[in-house]
Structures are given as C-alpha cells and as structure tokens.
Amino acid sequence: MLSRSQLLQNIKKLLISQGFKTSDIYDQGSFDIVARKNLQILLLKTFQNIDSINEQNAYEMKQLANIFLASPIIIGEKSRNGLLEEGVIYERYEIPSIGFETLKNMILYGEYPEILADRGGYFVKIDGNVIKQYREEYSMSLKDLASLAHVSRATMYKYENGIVRANTETAMILEEILNTKITVDIDLLTQPQKEDITYSDDVNDLSKLGYGVISTNKSPFDAVAKMKSSDKHSPLITNVEKNRSEKTLKRMAIPLKDLSMVTTSEPIFIINNDKIKESIGTVPVIKSWELKEFENSEELLKIIKERKEN
Secondary structure, three states: OOOHHHHHHHHHHHHHHOOOEEOOOOOOOOOOEEEEEOOEEEEEEEEEEHHHOOHHHHHHHHHHHHHHOOEEEEEEEEEOOEEOOOOEEEEEOOEEEEEHHHHHHHHHHOOOOOEEEEOOEEEEOEOHHHHHHHHHHOOOOHHHHHHHHOOOHHHHHHHHOOOOOEEHHHHHHHHHHHOOOOEOOOOOOOOOOOOOOOOOOOOOOOHHHOEEEEEOOOOOOOEEEEEOOOOOOOOEEEEEOOOOOHHHHHHHHHHHHHHHHHHOOEEEEEEOOOOOOOEEOOEEEEEHHHHHHOOOHHHHHHHHHHHHHO
C-alpha cells in the first residue's frame, strides 16, 4: 500500500504528464492539490483510508469547489471495508472517492467508472431512454420487461425515468435481455452541477462591495470571496490581518500566488500594517482602511490591477 506522500507524488506526475497545470502539494488542509487543464479544474484530497475525512473538511472542500467551479475528488487506498476497487466510486459526504487506478483510467484513457458503492451493495445509473427505445422496438410493456428482469413494474418505471439506480445484477440481466449497454458512465472530471454556496453571515467590508465571503479553517488562505451577482469576475483568495510578521506574510504569499495561478483567482493580502508597502512578493496588499473607502468592487479591482502591474 502506498503512503499518502507517495500517492500524492503519483497523482501529480500523472496529471503533469497529461498536460495539467498543478499547484504545489498542500497536505494539511481541505485539499491537497489543485490541477487545471483548459477550463477543467480538479480539487483533490488524498487519504490512505477515505473514511478519515471529517464533515468539516468535506464541507469546506465542497464550498471551495463551488467557488472555483472545480470537481472535488477524494483519492485513497482503502475504506473500513477493505481496498478500494478499480472502477468503483465510493462517496464520502457526497464527494466522489476513488482509488488511484480509477483516476489513472480516467486521465489516461477516458475510461470513466459506472459503479457506485453504497449501503447494500453496488449500484449503477441506467440510461432510461435506451430502455424505453428498445422496449418500444420489441413491443414490450413495462410489466413484460419487469417480469423478465425479476423486478416490479414500479421499479422498472423508476429505472426508465431515472428515479433510482439499479443494482449491478439487475443491470446485467437487462443488458442481456436488450443485448445493449444501458449503464451510464460517470465523468468525475466534468464540473458538477453548481450548488448554492453558503457564504459567511458576517457583514464585512468585502461583503459590502457585493462579495460573498467564505472563511476557511483548513486551507492555505484565510478566506475566499466571489461576486454574488456575476461570474465574470475572478474569485479573490486572501489572507487577512492576524498580527502576522512580515516574514510570515512573505512565506504565506508563496502558496497564495501558486494557487491563484491554477484556480484563475486574484490573490490579495488585507492587512493593517502601514509599514508594509503595496505588495508582498507579487501579491497586492490592500490596507484595511482602503477597503472601507471603496464604494464598489470596480474600485477594488482597479487597485489590485495597478499593484499587480507595479
């Protein structure tokens, strides 16, 4: 079994070999690595045992994935029930969780899993249109097909209308009856359907400019902010005033810049210290008092642009 460090290195090598731009490895937060290829962004977390993720980390990972329009994926070696099987998806807190070989098959060969492990066994999603097309072609009623597949008419109706998943045994029987593939591959690399983002209830200077703000506890930055009214502006990732030394801030600027390049977001510091000039490294600095004076987001973005160019 691979260590987490080995697993992370293998993931990074795999992604780079296929043209992904990857971040550095951050192995203490709600994600370990971010990767981007064109408009496709992956937010990845690794565990030897995928049951190690807790609800808080999973929640933050899903929130960040929504902000960055990324696909969150957990990659591991085993669960409490044993080694992760190739081609099978195990969900943890609604985040798809897979083994390295499953990731490798998707990245290298475009082979996507179709089996979901859940309580009670293995399940697949059925393409109801295929069932309906073949059933009508062979002049079969729902009851006729249900009888052949050893399920109820109500269950067959749910399969045909995409209401429930089928267990793998039933799916195999249906494929034998209809002599065609009816299961649906699950493309984990495609951006999932966007969910509502739960922003902080705190009313702060960024929220007054129209940003929704998420404070993070398990990430290399303190907060991420996104315009509520539009997706045209890049998200902001920021470290905020916490009486940190300039030396510490310089060290924090490195992951801030690194992650901004992969997630196509804007990195900034929001601090009070007047001794610090307009940037730390190449990351723009916005003073807290300046932020209070901006009347809209355009003024903030203009200052960020000027300080980046300088």
